Amino acid sequence: MTHLIEAIELTRYFNIGRHQRVHAVEKVSLAIAEKEILGLVGESGSGKSTFGKTVVGLHDKTSGQVKLRGETLPQHYRPADFQRYASRMQMIFQDPYSSLNPRMTIGEIVGEGLRLHSSLDDKQVKDRVAEWLVKVGLQAGHMSRYPHEFSGGQRQRIGIARALILEPDFVVCDEPISALDVSVQAQVINLLGELQSTMGLTLLFIAHDLSMVRYVSDRMAVMYLGSIVEVGKADDVYFTPKHPYTEILIGSNPEPDPELERSRPSTAISGEIPSPVNVPAGCRFANRCPKVMPVCRDVTPELLPLKDLDRQVACHLYT
Amino acid sequence: MSEMAHKAESSVPLLVVENLHVEFDTYGGTVQAVRGVSFSIEAGKTLAIVGESGCGKSVTVQSMMGLIPMPPGRITAGSARLKGNEILGRHIIKGRDIRGSQIGMIFQDPMTSLNPTMTIGDQIAEPLQIHRGYSHAKAFKEAINLLSMSKIPEAAKRARQYPFEFSGGMLQRAMIAMAIACKPSILIADEPTTALDVTIQAQILDLLQDLQKETGMAVILITHDLGVVARMADDVAVMYAGKIVEQGSVDDIFYRSAHPYTLGLKLAMPTNDPAKQHKLNPIEGSPPDLFSPPPGCGYCPRCPYAMEICDRQQSDLIALSGHHASRCWLHHPEVTQRPEDLTYAEGQR
Numbered sequence: 285m286t287h288l289i290e291a292i293e294l295t296r297y298f299n300i301g302r303h304q305r306v307h308a309v310e311k312v313s314l315a316i317a318e319k320e321i322l323g324l325v326g327e328s329g330s331g332k333s334t335f336g337k338t339v340v341g342l343h344d345k346t347s348g349q350v351k352l353r354g355e356t357l358p359q360h361y362r363p364a365d366f367q368r369y370a371s372r373m374q375m376i377f378q379d380p381y382s383s384l385n386p387r388m389t390i391g392e393i394v395g396e397g398l399r400l401h402s403s404l405d406d407k408q409v410k411d412r413v414a415e416w417l418v419k420v421g422l423q424a425g426h427m428s429r430y431p432h433e434f435s436g437g438q439r440q441r442i443g444i445a446r447a448l449i450l451e452p453d454f455v456v457c458d459e460p461i462s463a464l465d466v467s468v469q470a471q472v473i474n475l476l477g478e479l480q481s482t483m484g485l486t487l488l489f490i491a492h493d494l495s496m497v498r499y500v501s502d503r504m505a506v507m508y509l510g511s512i513v514e515v516g517k518a519d520d521v522y523f524t525p526k527h528p529y530t531e532i533l534i535g536s537n538p539e540p541d542p543e544l545e546r547s548r549p550s551t552a553i554s555g556e557i558p559s560p561v562n563v564p565a566g567c568r569f570a571n572r573c574p575k576v577m578p579v580c581r582d583v584t585p586e587l588l589p590l591k592d593l594d595r596q597v598a599c600h601l602y603t
Numbered sequence: 604m605s606e607m608a609h610k611a612e613s614s615v616p617l618l619v620v621e622n623l624h625v626e627f628d629t630y631g632g633t634v635q636a637v638r639g640v641s642f643s644i645e646a647g648k649t650l651a652i653v654g655e656s657g658c659g660k661s662v663t664v665q666s667m668m669g670l671i672p673m674p675p676g677r678i679t680a681g682s683a684r685l686k687g688n689e690i691l692g693r694h695i696i697k698g699r700d701i702r703g704s705q706i707g708m709i710f711q712d713p714m715t716s717l718n719p720t721m722t723i724g725d726q727i728a729e730p731l732q733i734h735r736g737y738s739h740a741k742a743f744k745e746a747i748n749l750l751s752m753s754k755i756p757e758a759a760k761r762a763r764q765y766p767f768e769f770s771g772g773m774l775q776r777a778m779i780a781m782a783i784a785c786k787p788s789i790l791i792a793d794e795p796t797t798a799l800d801v802t803i804q805a806q807i808l809d810l811l812q813d814l815q816k817e818t819g820m821a822v823i824l825i826t827h828d829l830g831v832v833a834r835m836a837d838d839v840a841v842m843y844a845g846k847i848v849e850q851g852s853v854d855d856i857f858y859r860s861a862h863p864y865t866l867g868l869k870l871a872m873p874t875n876d877p878a879k880q881h882k883l884n885p886i887e888g889s890p891p892d893l894f895s896p897p898p899g900c901g902y903c904p905r906c907p908y909a910m911e912i913c914d915r916q917q918s919d920l921i922a923l924s925g926h927h928a929s930r931c932w933l934h935h936p937e938v939t940q941r942p943e944d945l946t947y948a949e950g951q952r
Contacts, residue, residue, distance in 0.1 A: 327800040327801070327802060327803075328800055435889060437889070465655040465656055465827065466655065466827060466829070466868055466871050466872060467655065467867065467868065467871050467885060467886035468885070468889075469871070469885075470871035470872070470883040470884065470885035470886070471885035471886075471887070473883055473885075474882075474883055474885055492800065492801065494801070495830075495872070495873045495874075495875055496873055498873065498875065499873035499883070522875065532802060533801060533802060535805075536801040536802045536804065536805035537801050537830065538804075538805075538808075538828070538830030538831050538833060538834040539830055539833060539875055540829035540830050540832070540833050540857065540869065540872060540874075541833055541857065541876075542833040542834075542836075542853045542854055542857050542858075543854075544833075545830075545833045545834040550805070550809055551805065552802070552805035552806045552808075552809045553802060553806075554754075554806070556770055556772055556773075556802075556803060557800075
């Protein structure tokens with residue numbers, strides 16, 4: 285299997301003054317195969333959005349590498365680098381209300397990439413924009429309207445058209461449906477799914493809705509406090525979680541099935557995700573883990589493949 | 604409204620809301636946000652009100668709490684009786700404000716719902732001082748108790764801190780402590796966990812259930828998350844375009860969905876049962892404009908089962924069994940053929 289994009293020990297810290305650093309992403313290695321959808325789940329503050337943004341170059345890398353088809357991407361993006369890679373890597377953002385410039389028309393927003401990155405003239409750009417608006421379920425006539433004239437679901441379609449019009453290979457979807465109502469979520473997910481298969485896109489799908497991630501993704505990665513704790517086939521991770529954190533995360537996800545919910549024991553764990561400023565030594569989950577062992581507090585577990593399973597887990601229970 | 608007629612009887616539900624209508628004047632015209640909502644709730648039970656943004660679920664409970672700004676808001680019709688006393692449009696009963704004492708409320712966003720300039724303890728103590736006439740010292744002591752009831756560690760220390768020193772989950776616990784300070788008979792929770800992560804959500808839902816068991820209060824839970832409904836609710840009311848389109852027990856709603864909208868919501872979500880895997884069926888289109896609500900059923904343009912009559916006239920809530928009812932012509936006694944999806948067990952009608 286060839287990897288389209290590969291992060292190798294990718295690390296991103298944020299300096300917050302007084303010699304303190306937020307360890308947002310710490311040595312994350314993750315490879316995504318061609319045409320694969322990798323779901324990335326975790327709680328707020330786990331670093332999943334920072335990881336996505338660092339991969340496409342919106343954040344500088346503190347250390348580590350990102351490779352696109354074997355080619356190492358720059359550590360710090362200069363304008364020329366964005367110019368070079370924007371047509372190959374794109375991003376769809378969470379909030380369809382704040383991610384569209386309210387003073388630009390839909391035609392300008394969706395066509396901007398084409399104008400900057402292709403040799404098409406104005407007429408051709410306009411035709412392509414019209415074609416894409418129809419592709420995402422809007423109308424060509426919407427081109428002269430402004431973002432405020434659209435509903436949340438329609439705006440997310442605009443965001444999708446903007447990201448995909450350059451026909452990139454790789455797209456980071458950062459919580460693309462969290463701000464939408466259930467009935468509209470399904471519309472956007474189906475649209476993304478269709479475009480993914482017709483265009484052969486590779487997606488990093490970041491979300492906190494576990495059921496939706498399981499439904500959408502081929503593989504699923506679970507992140508906790510800046511590190512990946514488990515990676516595997518989406519269904520396997522969901523139905524037979526191995527890492528204690530994954531187990532708790534999935535157990536906390538209420539299912540729309542009253543009988544199941546009545547029969548299920550409560551899996552709520554006490555405590556909250558600790559601050560990523562002073563990261564504890566050893567396993568980052570140790571202070572909340574119900575299966576904690578002495579070794580967990582001293583030695584950081586590595587993400588290792590499990591025997592006989594297509595799964596990687598970072599936990600001392602399996603070493 | 605004669606109060607004599609409603610002398611509290613023990614068999615009467617705690618809260619009865621009837622035919623509630625709420626409108627808002629805006630630049631674009633008048634929005635009919637709630638168009639005839641009726642429900643009731645008994646002590647110790649949890650009623651979930653489910654629906655998408657703009658369906659009127661929050662406005663419904665806000666109007667009972669006197670939280671609708673008037674103008675531009677207006678309650679044009681309806682009644683809400685708490686233990687027989689009318690509370691709609693007048694929240695002072697026998698010289699006492701029922702808000703905080705009889706009905707507690709928690710809000711979606713704990714970060715913006717608390718006063719940033721007061722300590723958490725003072726904020727929890729405030730309703731006790733107002734409603735119970737406690738001294739500050741006594742109220743503050745009780746606030747610490749309430750914080751530990753809400754499972755906040757080191758409650759005495761935490762009570763002296765300000766909201767910015769709390770995490771989102773902790774703030775929601777503090778807000779719950781405040782809402783239950785005066786032991787209300789009803790707790791309204793408006794999207795209490797929407798802003799929280801699933802693990803924190805599980806903690807908060809557990810806490811709400813524990814407190815409900817201890818105090819016997821009724822809970823009205825506003826949410827759009829069907830998972831949370833399945834976990835928490837005894838009864839469910841599904842709202843669409845300002846009306847309740849289906850109501851019943853939680854099992855009725857999930858296993859015997861009778862309104863096409865309820866069914867549509869279920870099919871739009873992924874199931875985690877590998878045996879029942881299906882492609883997501885989005886509900887195409889969007890809810891109607893409530894500036895000029897359609898004469899017929901608001902769901903008609905999106906409904907795969909729509910009939911001729913649906914466009915012209917909306918059905919009443921048609922009783923199916925027990926208190927399960929659906930506002931859909933498909934359940935009219937004269938309809939002989941129904942879509943297979945809208946099933947309910949044999950002999951229930």
